[in-house]
Amino acid sequence: MKKTMKYILSALAFLMVSLPLIAAAESPPPLAEMWILVPKADERDKFEEGLKKHMAFRQEHGDPRSWQVYVPSLGDDLNRVGIRYCCLNWADVDSYRAWSMENEKIGEHYDKHVAPHVKKAAHYFESISWENSYWSDKNGPYRLFAVTEFNIKAGHAAAFDAARDKMSQIALNQGWASDDHVWMWGTTIGGAPQESIVIPHANWASMDRDEEPFFKFLSRTMGSESAAGELMKEFSSTVESTNYQVWVHREDLSMEQDD
Numbered sequence: 001m002k003k004t005m006k007y008i009l010s011a012l013a014f015l016m017v018s019l020p021l022i023a024a025a026e027s028p029p030p031l032a033e034m035w036i037l038v039p040k041a042d043e044r045d046k047f048e049e050g051l052k053k054h055m056a057f058r059q060e061h062g063d064p065r066s067w068q069v070y071v072p073s074l075g076d077d078l079n080r081v082g083i084r085y086c087c088l089n090w091a092d093v094d095s096y097r098a099w100s101m102e103n104e105k106i107g108e109h110y111d112k113h114v115a116p117h118v119k120k121a122a123h124y125f126e127s128i129s130w131e132n133s134y135w136s137d138k139n140g141p142y143r144l145f146a147v148t149e150f151n152i153k154a155g156h157a158a159a160f161d162a163a164r165d166k167m168s169q170i171a172l173n174q175g176w177a178s179d180d181h182v183w184m185w186g187t188t189i190g191g192a193p194q195e196s197i198v199i200p201h202a203n204w205a206s207m208d209r210d211e212e213p214f215f216k217f218l219s220r221t222m223g224s225e226s227a228a229g230e231l232m233k234e235f236s237s238t239v240e241s242t243n244y245q246v247w248v249h250r251e252d253l254s255m256e257q258d259d
Contacts, residue, residue, distance in 0.1 A: 027130035032086035032186070033093070038079055038120040048253060050113035051081070055255050057109045064099060069253040070145070073246045082247065087128070129185040132168035134177040142200035142249070146207070149243040152193040156238035160195065163235035167218070174221040176214070 039047035055067065070082040088096075100106060152160050164185060171177055184198045201207055218228035 028087040029089045029092070030128050030130065031088050031090065031092075032084060032126045032128065033088060034085075034124045034126060035083040036122045036124075037081045037083065037114075037118050039081065039117055040119045041079075043117040044079070047081075047114065047117035050117055052253055054110055054114050055253060057113075058106060059255050061103060061106060063106070063255070065096065066255045066257055068255070068257075069250040070247045071250055073144075073248050075245065081250075081253075125189045127187045127189055129164075129168075129187070132165055132172075133184040134172060134182055135184060136179045136182050138179040139182070139202055139206070140200070142202055144201040144204065144207075145247045145249070146199040146201065147196050147245050147247065149194060149196045149245075151240045151242070152195065153238055153240045154193075157193045160193075160235070160238035163231065163238065164195070166231055167235065170218065170221055171214075174217075176217055180209075180211070 037047075037051075051069070055069070058067070065085045067083050067085050070084065072078050072080055150160065168185065171181070182200055186196055186198065188194045188196075215225075215228055215232065218231065219225040222228050222231070
Protein backbone atom coordinates (compact mmCIF):
# COMPACT_ATOMS: atom_id res chain seq x y z
CA MET A 1 0.00 0.00 0.00
CA LYS A 2 2.82 2.40 0.89
CA LYS A 3 4.49 1.80 -2.46
CA THR A 4 1.22 2.33 -4.28
CA MET A 5 0.71 5.63 -2.48
CA LYS A 6 4.17 6.69 -3.67
CA TYR A 7 2.98 6.15 -7.23
CA ILE A 8 0.19 8.60 -6.66
CA LEU A 9 2.26 11.31 -5.08
CA SER A 10 4.55 11.13 -8.09
CA ALA A 11 1.51 11.76 -10.19
CA LEU A 12 0.91 15.12 -8.60
CA ALA A 13 3.04 16.48 -11.37
CA PHE A 14 0.24 16.14 -13.82
CA LEU A 15 -2.41 18.45 -12.72
CA MET A 16 -1.60 21.81 -14.30
CA VAL A 17 -0.71 21.25 -17.95
CA SER A 18 -2.84 24.06 -19.35
CA LEU A 19 -3.85 26.45 -16.56
CA PRO A 20 -2.95 30.12 -16.99
CA LEU A 21 -1.31 32.34 -14.40
CA ILE A 22 -3.18 31.86 -11.15
CA ALA A 23 -3.78 34.53 -8.56
CA ALA A 24 -5.00 33.67 -5.07
CA ALA A 25 -8.34 35.42 -5.63
CA GLU A 26 -9.11 33.30 -8.67
CA SER A 27 -7.70 29.93 -7.66
CA PRO A 28 -9.36 26.94 -9.32
CA PRO A 29 -11.08 24.19 -7.32
CA PRO A 30 -8.79 22.49 -4.78
CA LEU A 31 -8.88 18.85 -5.91
CA ALA A 32 -7.48 16.62 -8.63
CA GLU A 33 -8.53 13.05 -9.42
CA MET A 34 -6.02 10.42 -10.45
CA TRP A 35 -5.89 6.86 -11.72
CA ILE A 36 -2.68 4.83 -11.81
CA LEU A 37 -2.71 1.85 -14.18
CA VAL A 38 0.00 -0.78 -14.47
CA PRO A 39 -0.16 -2.71 -17.77
CA LYS A 40 0.39 -6.46 -17.78
CA ALA A 41 3.87 -7.70 -18.66
CA ASP A 42 4.48 -7.75 -22.42
CA GLU A 43 1.12 -6.05 -23.12
CA ARG A 44 2.20 -2.41 -23.03
CA ASP A 45 1.60 -1.92 -26.76
CA LYS A 46 -1.87 -3.46 -26.56
CA PHE A 47 -2.61 -1.39 -23.47
CA GLU A 48 -1.63 1.88 -25.16
CA GLU A 49 -3.58 1.01 -28.28
CA GLY A 50 -6.67 0.30 -26.19
CA LEU A 51 -6.23 3.41 -24.05
CA LYS A 52 -5.90 5.61 -27.11
CA LYS A 53 -9.14 4.19 -28.51
CA HIS A 54 -10.85 4.65 -25.17
CA MET A 55 -9.82 8.29 -24.80
CA ALA A 56 -11.12 8.99 -28.30
CA PHE A 57 -14.37 7.21 -27.40
CA ARG A 58 -14.79 9.36 -24.31
CA GLN A 59 -14.15 12.47 -26.36
CA GLU A 60 -16.72 11.48 -28.96
CA HIS A 61 -19.36 10.73 -26.33
CA GLY A 62 -19.10 14.04 -24.49
CA ASP A 63 -17.02 13.24 -21.43
CA PRO A 64 -17.10 16.53 -19.45
CA ARG A 65 -13.53 15.93 -18.27
CA SER A 66 -10.34 16.28 -20.27
CA TRP A 67 -8.31 13.33 -18.93
CA GLN A 68 -4.55 13.65 -19.43
CA VAL A 69 -2.01 10.81 -19.51
CA TYR A 70 1.52 10.77 -18.05
CA VAL A 71 4.37 8.27 -17.64
CA PRO A 72 7.47 8.25 -15.38
CA SER A 73 10.90 8.64 -16.94
CA LEU A 74 13.40 7.82 -14.15
CA GLY A 75 14.30 4.79 -12.06
CA ASP A 76 13.39 1.14 -12.49
CA ASP A 77 9.63 1.31 -11.96
CA LEU A 78 8.59 2.71 -15.32
CA ASN A 79 5.66 0.45 -16.19
CA ARG A 80 3.05 2.87 -14.84
CA VAL A 81 0.56 5.17 -16.50
CA GLY A 82 -1.09 8.12 -14.76
CA ILE A 83 -4.49 9.36 -15.94
CA ARG A 84 -5.44 12.64 -14.31
CA TYR A 85 -8.02 15.40 -14.26
CA CYS A 86 -7.83 18.76 -12.50
CA CYS A 87 -9.50 20.71 -11.06
CA LEU A 88 -12.71 19.90 -9.19
CA ASN A 89 -14.73 20.25 -6.00
CA TRP A 90 -16.19 17.35 -4.02
CA ALA A 91 -19.62 18.12 -5.48
CA ASP A 92 -18.13 17.56 -8.94
CA VAL A 93 -17.33 13.99 -7.93
CA ASP A 94 -21.03 13.31 -7.42
CA SER A 95 -22.07 14.92 -10.70
CA TYR A 96 -19.39 13.07 -12.67
CA ARG A 97 -20.35 9.72 -11.20
CA ALA A 98 -23.97 10.46 -12.09
CA TRP A 99 -22.86 11.21 -15.67
CA SER A 100 -20.89 7.94 -15.75
CA MET A 101 -23.91 5.94 -14.59
CA GLU A 102 -26.03 7.54 -17.31
CA ASN A 103 -23.38 6.65 -19.89
CA GLU A 104 -22.73 2.98 -19.19
CA LYS A 105 -21.22 2.52 -22.65
CA ILE A 106 -18.14 4.40 -21.43
CA GLY A 107 -17.43 1.77 -18.80
CA GLU A 108 -18.25 -1.03 -21.21
CA HIS A 109 -15.77 0.35 -23.73
CA TYR A 110 -13.06 0.51 -21.04
CA ASP A 111 -13.78 -3.06 -19.96
CA LYS A 112 -13.39 -4.25 -23.55
CA HIS A 113 -10.39 -2.26 -24.77
CA VAL A 114 -8.30 -1.35 -21.70
CA ALA A 115 -9.09 -3.56 -18.69
CA PRO A 116 -7.89 -6.85 -20.27
CA HIS A 117 -4.37 -5.40 -20.46
CA VAL A 118 -4.24 -3.96 -16.91
CA LYS A 119 -2.40 -5.76 -14.13
CA LYS A 120 -3.21 -3.30 -11.36
CA ALA A 121 -5.26 -0.13 -10.94
CA ALA A 122 -5.44 2.45 -8.16
CA HIS A 123 -7.64 5.53 -7.68
CA TYR A 124 -6.90 8.63 -5.57
CA PHE A 125 -7.68 12.26 -4.94
CA GLU A 126 -5.22 15.02 -4.16
CA SER A 127 -5.66 18.31 -2.33
CA ILE A 128 -3.85 21.33 -3.77
CA SER A 129 -2.47 24.14 -1.62
CA TRP A 130 -3.09 27.02 -4.01
CA GLU A 131 -2.31 29.63 -1.35
CA ASN A 132 1.26 28.29 -1.19
CA SER A 133 1.70 27.68 -4.92
CA TYR A 134 2.49 29.81 -7.95
CA TRP A 135 1.67 28.79 -11.52
CA SER A 136 2.26 30.47 -14.86
CA ASP A 137 2.01 29.00 -18.35
CA LYS A 138 4.23 31.63 -20.01
CA ASN A 139 7.16 29.22 -20.41
CA GLY A 140 4.91 26.33 -21.45
CA PRO A 141 3.45 24.27 -22.83
CA TYR A 142 4.91 22.01 -20.16
CA ARG A 143 5.84 18.48 -21.17
CA LEU A 144 7.88 17.39 -18.14
CA PHE A 145 6.99 17.57 -14.46
CA ALA A 146 9.67 17.19 -11.80
CA VAL A 147 8.12 15.95 -8.57
CA THR A 148 9.75 15.68 -5.16
CA GLU A 149 7.71 13.56 -2.76
CA PHE A 150 8.00 13.99 0.98
CA ASN A 151 7.06 11.05 3.21
CA ILE A 152 6.17 12.75 6.48
CA LYS A 153 7.13 11.39 9.90
CA ALA A 154 4.23 10.20 12.00
CA GLY A 155 2.72 13.09 13.92
CA HIS A 156 4.70 15.74 12.01
CA ALA A 157 2.21 16.72 9.28
CA ALA A 158 1.27 20.01 10.97
CA ALA A 159 4.92 20.96 11.50
CA PHE A 160 5.69 20.15 7.86
CA ASP A 161 2.83 22.34 6.68
CA ALA A 162 3.93 25.20 8.94
CA ALA A 163 7.49 25.17 7.57
CA ARG A 164 6.24 24.71 4.01
CA ASP A 165 3.91 27.68 4.41
CA LYS A 166 6.71 29.90 5.77
CA MET A 167 9.01 29.14 2.85
CA SER A 168 6.25 29.46 0.30
CA GLN A 169 5.04 32.81 1.59
CA ILE A 170 8.57 34.19 1.56
CA ALA A 171 8.92 32.99 -2.04
CA LEU A 172 5.58 34.52 -3.01
CA ASN A 173 6.07 37.85 -1.25
CA GLN A 174 9.80 38.49 -1.63
CA GLY A 175 10.25 38.07 -5.38
CA TRP A 176 11.07 34.41 -6.00
CA ALA A 177 7.75 33.63 -7.68
CA SER A 178 7.93 34.46 -11.41
CA ASP A 179 7.38 32.94 -14.84
CA ASP A 180 10.74 31.20 -14.34
CA HIS A 181 9.97 30.00 -10.79
CA VAL A 182 6.71 28.07 -10.90
CA TRP A 183 5.62 25.41 -8.41
CA MET A 184 2.64 23.61 -6.91
CA TRP A 185 2.16 21.91 -3.53
CA GLY A 186 -0.20 18.97 -3.12
CA THR A 187 -1.22 16.43 -0.48
CA THR A 188 -2.45 12.91 -1.12
CA ILE A 189 -5.80 12.20 0.53
CA GLY A 190 -5.73 8.92 2.43
CA GLY A 191 -2.91 6.57 3.29
CA ALA A 192 0.40 7.57 4.87
CA PRO A 193 0.98 11.33 5.19
CA GLN A 194 2.69 12.39 1.97
CA GLU A 195 3.10 15.74 0.27
CA SER A 196 4.91 16.87 -2.86
CA ILE A 197 6.15 19.87 -4.78
CA VAL A 198 5.87 19.99 -8.57
CA ILE A 199 8.17 21.95 -10.90
CA PRO A 200 7.12 22.03 -14.58
CA HIS A 201 9.44 22.17 -17.60
CA ALA A 202 8.88 22.67 -21.32
CA ASN A 203 11.75 20.30 -22.14
CA TRP A 204 14.89 18.74 -20.65
CA ALA A 205 17.03 21.72 -21.63
CA SER A 206 14.94 23.99 -19.41
CA MET A 207 16.19 22.07 -16.36
CA ASP A 208 19.67 23.51 -16.94
CA ARG A 209 19.31 26.91 -15.31
CA ASP A 210 22.04 29.26 -14.14
CA GLU A 211 20.22 31.04 -11.33
CA GLU A 212 20.28 31.88 -7.65
CA PRO A 213 19.74 28.75 -5.51
CA PHE A 214 16.64 28.86 -3.31
CA PHE A 215 18.72 28.63 -0.12
CA LYS A 216 20.73 31.68 -1.18
CA PHE A 217 17.47 33.50 -1.90
CA LEU A 218 16.16 32.58 1.56
CA SER A 219 19.39 33.70 3.20
CA ARG A 220 19.26 37.05 1.41
CA THR A 221 15.60 37.75 2.17
CA MET A 222 15.75 36.47 5.77
CA GLY A 223 18.94 38.40 6.52
CA SER A 224 21.36 35.54 7.21
CA GLU A 225 22.29 31.98 6.31
CA SER A 226 21.64 30.91 9.90
CA ALA A 227 18.02 32.08 9.75
CA ALA A 228 17.48 30.34 6.42
CA GLY A 229 19.23 27.24 7.70
CA GLU A 230 16.98 27.10 10.76
CA LEU A 231 13.86 27.27 8.58
CA MET A 232 15.20 24.54 6.31
CA LYS A 233 15.97 22.46 9.41
CA GLU A 234 12.40 22.90 10.63
CA PHE A 235 11.22 21.63 7.26
CA SER A 236 13.58 18.68 6.86
CA SER A 237 13.15 17.48 10.46
CA THR A 238 9.54 16.51 9.65
CA VAL A 239 10.48 14.35 6.66
CA GLU A 240 11.08 10.60 6.89
CA SER A 241 12.28 10.20 3.29
CA THR A 242 12.02 11.77 -0.17
CA ASN A 243 11.59 10.51 -3.70
CA TYR A 244 12.22 12.31 -7.00
CA GLN A 245 10.63 11.57 -10.36
CA VAL A 246 10.13 13.31 -13.70
CA TRP A 247 6.83 12.52 -15.41
CA VAL A 248 6.27 13.02 -19.13
CA HIS A 249 2.97 14.15 -20.64
CA ARG A 250 1.75 11.68 -23.27
CA GLU A 251 -0.32 13.96 -25.44
CA ASP A 252 -0.87 11.16 -27.95
CA LEU A 253 -2.79 9.16 -25.33
CA SER A 254 -4.64 12.10 -23.78
CA MET A 255 -7.97 13.74 -24.52
CA GLU A 256 -8.11 17.18 -26.08
CA GLN A 257 -7.31 19.90 -23.55
CA ASP A 258 -10.02 22.15 -22.17
CA ASP A 259 -9.95 25.69 -23.53
